[in-house]
Amino acid sequence: MTTWIFLRGLTRESRHWGSFTDTFEHTVPDARVITLDLPGNGDLNQLASPVRVEEMAEHCHAALQALDVARPCKVLAMSLGAMVAVAWAGAHPQDIDSCVLINTSMRPFSPVHHRLRPRNYLPLLRLAVAGGKAREHERAILGLTSQLRADSDTVTAAWTRIHEAHPVTGANALRQLLAAARYRAPAQKPAAAMLLLASTRDTLVNAACSRALAAAWHCERRLHPSAGHDLPLDDGEWVAEQVRQWVERSPGHCTSAPAGDARR
Secondary structure, eight states: OOEEEEOHHHHHHGGTTTTHHHHHHHHSSEEEEEEEOOOOOOTTTTTTOSSSSSHHHHHHHHHHHHHHHHSSSSEEETTHHHHHHHHHHHHOOOEEEEEEEEEOOTTTTTTTHHHHHHHGGHHHHHHOOOOOOOHHHHHHHHHHHHHSSSSSSHHHHHHHHHHHOOOOOHHHHHHHHHHHOOOOOHHHHHOEEEEEEEETTTTOTTTTTHHHHHHHHHEEEEEEOOOOOOHHHHHHHHHHHHHHHHHHHOOOSSOSSOOOOOOO
């Protein structure tokens, strides 16, 4: 079995993967998924979120050591979680030999207005600091991150239950925003092989960020034509299939140049 570590993004936790973990294990040969929460989220919601991505990466390194699984592992991560994966792979190359990065953005490769579309600045700040009802909060997040879900009421209900059981404090949401904003990726790609997946209709992060990172690091990049920021939610089968194809080509290294866009 191959161990895959899954990392979510800003204020999200392991339970937000939903059925995608099962889809992934059924699609990618010999995959065994382990989900980790970042400090401040999920089962770790009583902890203070670090204000540096590198500290989040150190937490993941320690968590992996505590699990006592064979290394190196593979990582699938999205958004803020993808930044953590890059920092982790750079600091502890013995832990990770492959990364799948979903809808992420990193300095210095993309400008700030691509990394977070300006129309989202105020909505995200309001969500971070405002109280209000859990259902309204989660419905707003779904509206920002999803494009394709026909069962939005079902997803909102599930996310509301997660929110009520493991609320993320406003302070931790702001600390995570700060960590994402200040993180600067290395000029040279870490040793781990990398696949970048992005959504053309992501209304939070411009898909140009993945294009820029793929060009700088000479990694393969694939674009989904209609999903939103939460690509595993909108089309988990597509994500799992892209990973399956990539794994079956034995990605011991990135391609010498971006391979183009895979669309349905």
